[in-house]
Amino acid sequence: MTQDRNIDSLLEERLRELENGIAIDQILASLSLDQADLASLIRVAANTRLLEQPKQDPAHSREQKRKIIEYASSKGYRSSYRTKIFWVLGPASLVLFTLLFLFSILGGLLLFTNPTSGRYATFQEIKGIVEVASSKDESNWIPVTNGDHAREGAFIRTRMDSSVVIKFPDGSQTLVEPESMLSISYLRKDWLGYTKIYLNQYMGSTHNNVKNLIGESIYFEIVTPEGKATVHGTQFQVEVDQSGVSHFSVDRGILQVFGANGGKVLLTAGEATEVKASKVPEPPAYQFMIQGKINRISGNNWTVANVPFTTELELSHEKPFSTGDLVVVRGRILTDKRWIADKVKYGRNEKEKLRFTGVVDSISNDHWVIGGTNVKINNQSENDLNIASGDSVEVNFIVLSDGSWLAKGITRLEEKEESKLPLSTTPANTLQVPIIPTKEIEGRRTPTPLASSTSSHESSYTPTLGYTPSGETTGCELGDNIQPEGLRLADRYEVSYEEIMGWFCKGYGFGEVDLAYELSLKSKKPVEQIFQLRASGLGWGDIKKMFEAKVTPTPAKHKDKTKPTKHLKK
Amino acid sequence: MPDTVSVDLILEAQKGNPDAVGALYESYHQRVYQYLYYRTADPKLAEDLTGDVFLRMVEKLSRFQGDDRALFAWLLQIARNLTIDHYRRKNILQFVKSDESQCSIEDPPDEITEKHLNCQVLHNALSTLTDDQRDVIVMRFVVGMPLSEVAKTLRRSEDAIKGLQRRGLIALREKLIVLRGVL
Numbered sequence A: 001m002t003q004d005r006n007i008d009s010l011l012e013e014r015l016r017e018l019e020n021g022i023a024i025d026q027i028l029a030s031l032s033l034d035q036a037d038l039a040s041l042i043r044v045a046a047n048t049r050l051l052e053q054p055k056q057d058p059a060h061s062r063e064q065k066r067k068i069i070e071y072a073s074s075k076g077y078r079s080s081y082r083t084k085i086f087w088v089l090g091p092a093s094l095v096l097f098t099l100l101f102l103f104s105i106l107g108g109l110l111l112f113t114n115p116t117s118g119r120y121a122t123f124q125e126i127k128g129i130v131e132v133a134s135s136k137d138e139s140n141w142i143p144v145t146n147g148d149h150a151r152e153g154a155f156i157r158t159r160m161d162s163s164v165v166i167k168f169p170d171g172s173q174t175l176v177e178p179e180s181m182l183s184i185s186y187l188r189k190d191w192l193g194y195t196k197i198y199l200n201q202y203m204g205s206t207h208n209n210v211k212n213l214i215g216e217s218i219y220f221e222i223v224t225p226e227g228k229a230t231v232h233g234t235q236f237q238v239e240v241d242q243s244g245v246s247h248f249s250v251d252r253g254i255l256q257v258f259g260a261n262g263g264k265v266l267l268t269a270g271e272a273t274e275v276k277a278s279k280v281p282e283p284p285a286y287q288f289m290i291q292g293k294i295n296r297i298s299g300n301n302w303t304v305a306n307v308p309f310t311t312e313l314e315l316s317h318e319k320p321f322s323t324g325d326l327v328v329v330r331g332r333i334l335t336d337k338r339w340i341a342d343k344v345k346y347g348r349n350e351k352e353k354l355r356f357t358g359v360v361d362s363i364s365n366d367h368w369v370i371g372g373t374n375v376k377i378n379n380q381s382e383n384d385l386n387i388a389s390g391d392s393v394e395v396n397f398i399v400l401s402d403g404s405w406l407a408k409g410i411t412r413l414e415e416k417e418e419s420k421l422p423l424s425t426t427p428a429n430t431l432q433v434p435i436i437p438t439k440e441i442e443g444r445r446t447p448t449p450l451a452s453s454t455s456s457h458e459s460s461y462t463p464t465l466g467y468t469p470s471g472e473t474t475g476c477e478l479g480d481n482i483q484p485e486g487l488r489l490a491d492r493y494e495v496s497y498e499e500i501m502g503w504f505c506k507g508y509g510f511g512e513v514d515l516a517y518e519l520s521l522k523s524k525k526p527v528e529q530i531f532q533l534r535a536s537g538l539g540w541g542d543i544k545k546m547f548e549a550k551v552t553p554t555p556a557k558h559k560d561k562t563k564p565t566k567h568l569k570k
Numbered sequence B: 001m002p003d004t005v006s007v008d009l010i011l012e013a014q015k016g017n018p019d020a021v022g023a024l025y026e027s028y029h030q031r032v033y034q035y036l037y038y039r040t041a042d043p044k045l046a047e048d049l050t051g052d053v054f055l056r057m058v059e060k061l062s063r064f065q066g067d068d069r070a071l072f073a074w075l076l077q078i079a080r081n082l083t084i085d086h087y088r089r090k091n092i093l094q095f096v097k098s099d100e101s102q103c104s105i106e107d108p109p110d111e112i113t114e115k116h117l118n119c120q121v122l123h124n125a126l127s128t129l130t131d132d133q134r135d136v137i138v139m140r141f142v143v144g145m146p147l148s149e150v151a152k153t154l155r156r157s158e159d160a161i162k163g164l165q166r167r168g169l170i171a172l173r174e175k176l177i178v179l180r181g182v183l
Helices: A002-019 A024-029 A037-050 A058-074 A079-113 A484-493 A497-505 A510-523 A527-535 A540-551 B007-014 B018-040 B043-063 B068-090 B119-126 B131-142 B147-154 B158-180
Strands: A120-127 A130-133 A149-151 A155-158 A163-167 A173-176 A181-189 A195-209 A218-223 A227-231 A235-241 A245-252 A255-259 A264-267 A271-276 A285-298 A301-304 A307-311 A326-333 A339-346 A353-363 A367-370 A373-376 A392-399 A405-412
Touching: A002 A024, A002 A037, A002 B147, A002 B158, A024 A037, A037 B131, A037 B158, A058 A264, A058 A353, A058 B018, A058 B043, A120 A181, A149 A181, A155 A163, A227 A235, A227 A245, A245 A255, A245 A264, A245 A339, A255 A271, A264 A271, A271 A326, A285 A307, A301 A326, A307 A326, A326 A353, A367 A405, A484 A497, A484 A510, A497 A510, A510 A527, A510 A540, A527 A540, B007 B018, B007 B043, B007 B068, B018 B043, B018 B068, B018 B119, B018 B131, B043 B068, B068 B147, B119 B131, B119 B158, B131 B147, B131 B158, B147 B158
Parallel strands: A195 A218, A307 A339, A373 A405
Antiparallel strands: A120 A149, A120 A163, A130 A155, A155 A181, A163 A173, A173 A195, A181 A195, A195 A235, A218 A227, A227 A255, A235 A245, A245 A271, A255 A264, A271 A285, A285 A301, A285 A326, A285 A353, A301 A307, A326 A339, A353 A367, A353 A392, A367 A373, A392 A405
């Protein structure tokens, strides 16, 4: 019996050496003659350890994971934890409660006296014109600058070619893309230190980087007219289309999307869904993005950058896209492998970009199958190490001359590092290469200043800092190419496209041009005067105040408790 | 044992954080599945039971105390109990030889030599072991648990597990020689 135990222990020692990476030959060589019988047992163990083991079917495990997460969600966040805390504390709970109560009063006092205590968001990385107001329909939108604060109740909008990063007290950030509008409906830290952020997004796009929950608790929610998204720590995008569709997609983490009229889906990294007015959310689907020239349009079947897809959008009525146009297409890959475009818009530069997300079905030396799609691999492909079948990945690829796809890089989505928000897709005053819509410019007009020039405003103000538009806006030299923003502004203010582009090429962003013409229209002052003031160093907020004070003789506005103008602080 | 998860992650999952629960699933589901595969000889059943293991984990996680190793040991305990319950309910033979194997998918038949150990062969050889021996061999050498964790999972002493390990390896060796001439 004792001898058996000794042999058992000796065998275990050798097996541990095996686990610790010692070569089997070395282990076997160290056995004495009377231990020779152990050699074959060690070999059996070693062979078993090295064996390629069966793996769960990727599609099944993905579905299983989704169900388990849904089940965990349905049980309610923190409920069990709170129960546990309550019972663990036992008799001491009363004392603790009293202490917490006192701390909460102290915390409350700090909360109200310290602007960084959790009730303020800060504007950063402003490009172009970003404004705040106390209501969506407020006529008095006030331009903000970097470092300004906003708190709950504030409405925020970006003009054409403009963007802003809103930084919340817990470190979460929202990048607001051009021509977007949202409001902060709730922004508070509770007495346990958990930050709750609720936003309403009315139009446009946001990229949201919600601070990871691990080690710190926050709660983030975005409501759109068609649905809402709630998260605890993730990176995701929301796009609200004026046609009554909200689009949600996830880069990292998990997102719960609810339809305004019921229904819920859970999105994991790489997935997207759409919610149409009065409908439940579409089932989660992987995504694709194509930037390139249109090769072919045949009814609903399109080919862009040699990638075919279908679209059910009624694009022909609103946007007359044609072959050769440079476009950006975003869409979903349905379970039947069909690529469906959800959004097509004019592109910003001619660089072809092709990518899609999906689950790795199989891996071999020269090609991978991802979401049912064959992708070639070569030594130039930059793929994450340790990707295995069943992982969700993002594939950047090119189309080869024979029509096959070659991966430039494959990244495992769940392992994507918590990244900074992307740069705005339309940086102010910068056009890498103008787009080439085929639409003809209609109704070009001669530049017409809106009113005669007066100098009544300037006398009372002495600017301390000069503003010099760079005048280096790339793309201006390529006269054959038309900017859609320029066209839209020309139409909106009934001036020529060339006049708009004249300001743009002096270095003003389209958002600034938009604001200048709007002020000119309201104040009946020439637009040149407004640009002159800006060039003299006056900020857009001051210019707007100056003009509106003169033009609109102090209209009595209703008092709003959450008026953001009062929250603006530097 | 490959892949560890942080205590923070376990704590978050205990609070019901869906992200953390998803991360735990990602970390452990393949090894739980492998254990169940060798335990049931039925890939479909092993998949279903894997799902059940994690649902049970979500239900009971708030009462769990310990680190990542203890968590994995606990998951295998759940898996083992669920398997026993399943067969008790079905009142069927617990371990049957299966022709349905996921092991040889990547190995074309002509490449499987007589001396080539694949998991189908291992699977059939394991079927001749006692339940306890099979549990020890699978936990130690398939899913990679340390002996001390195997002892905790099976609620036996480490000495007992060492004995089961040696006898299990001897039985496995004999069977592999008979089945395929491996070794």
